[in-house]
Amino acid sequence: MEKKKIAGRFVIQIDRCENATWQGSILWTEKNVTQQFRSALELIKLVDSALRNTKQNS
Numbered sequence: 001m002e003k004k005k006i007a008g009r010f011v012i013q014i015d016r017c018e019n020a021t022w023q024g025s026i027l028w029t030e031k032n033v034t035q036q037f038r039s040a041l042e043l044i045k046l047v048d049s050a051l052r053n054t055k056q057n058s
Helices: 040-057
Strands: 010-018 021-028 033-037
Touching: 010 040, 021 040, 033 040
Parallel strands: none
Antiparallel strands: 010 021, 021 033
């Protein structure tokens, strides 16, 4: 059976919900980098950016 490569692991902490969206922090566990986000869209963009950087460095 073929082992799947994990693109990235993230720990997402939602601190509060204001203006119908989330605010919190995201930890990229492989790089030990934490960033704050102010909206769900910003959270998605942070994950997308991290995964793109991983793919380019492979």
